[in-house]
Amino acid sequence: MNQSIKLSVDAVVFGYEAGTISVLLIKRKYEPFKGKWAIPGGFVLNNEALEKAVERELKEETGVEINYLEQLYSFGNPNRDPRGRIVSIAYFGLVHPSAFKINASTDAEEVQWFKIDELPQLSFDHKDILKLAISRLQSKITYEPLGFELLDEKFPFSDLENLYTTLLGRPIDRRNFRKKFLKLNILDELDEKISKGSGRPANLFKFNQKRYFKLKQEGIIFDI
């Protein structure tokens, strides 16, 4: 077997905060695409599990430690990298940016969160990778409730609505959304209220992790 293909991993890390989605990018220190923005990533070591490789590269280049990235897709177009044939296995995850301190190092000159509607030009085929990651994230939240780790521990229902509206990038039928979500029975309505702006005080909710994992195991379909 005279194969000369190299294998890399890339980490698409989305951040959700205050009604906006951003993505973590690095500015490349070396050629190719020196000085251009890219998704963090790099080569897999010979005896390294793929998940370890993507966590290591992410940490080395951005200072961000995440151990729950999900595999997105493998990109293998023979011309995707000017250095030769490099197949990249992309991973993605969704976090709260303020929980992480970013810090460029190794082959990253800078690291920065970019709003996904204000992206710079990207290196390699990273625009395609990002596009697929966004579409996967959007389809995922339509059949599996997620994102609770991005909300406060206790939150008014409107925070959950905002999360979904932002992630989907489109308005939702609010009454229907609330009805369907509550029917899942994974939120506990608390005896506490919060006042925001001039509206009347809103009830607070808390995510019921136990019932959520039970539901997830049964194969929940959440149709919004």
Added chain:
Amino acid sequence: MNQSIKLSVDAVVFGYEAGTISVLLIKRKYEPFKGKWAIPGGFVLNNEALEKAVERELKEETGVEINYLEQLYSFGNPNRDPRGRIVSIAYFGLVHPSAFKINASTDAEEVQWFKIDELPQLSFDHKDILKLAISRLQSKITYEPLGFELLDEKFPFSDLENLYTTLLGRPIDRRNFRKKFLKLNILDELDEKISKGSGRPANLFKFNQKRYFKLKQEGIIFDI
């Protein structure tokens, strides 16, 4: 970069026929796992697109030509192959077995369809690959109607029910299923009937491809 990882592709081909699901396996001609059954696959050529590689390997080993396999997942456990570090990108597809003539060659000694509940022992981590493929297939049909290419051009609704029951491996709420499916408006009810067994003649349906692709583009969620 002193990387010595090799890259392969594997093809999980499911067959649906007469209420059973099967999978296409080959018996290995060479070590490792000589004489054992495995999912068809092999190494990617240096300048070959991943999709081309999986189609070529499938054709070489089984005689089956399919050009619409979908990427499933990349398997990269450092110990998955006794020959060294080999990362495999698995693809999957669903076909009508009788439409294909199987024919073992290259490094396959035999090729055979196996019912998925009567599988032989599998080589490498192919049991895990197959398990993930089945679960992906099942979750896919719950949020995206598919499988029409497996039915006759005109079919009674019960054929569609049987397809879903078989693929899901569990009974479905028939009345609800019919209601929800018809609501999607991608089936044309014909002015023709078919008699099967002793029941009263059933109306025939035809799949409306145009409306289906429109629905698919809009991002259909089909909750059964």
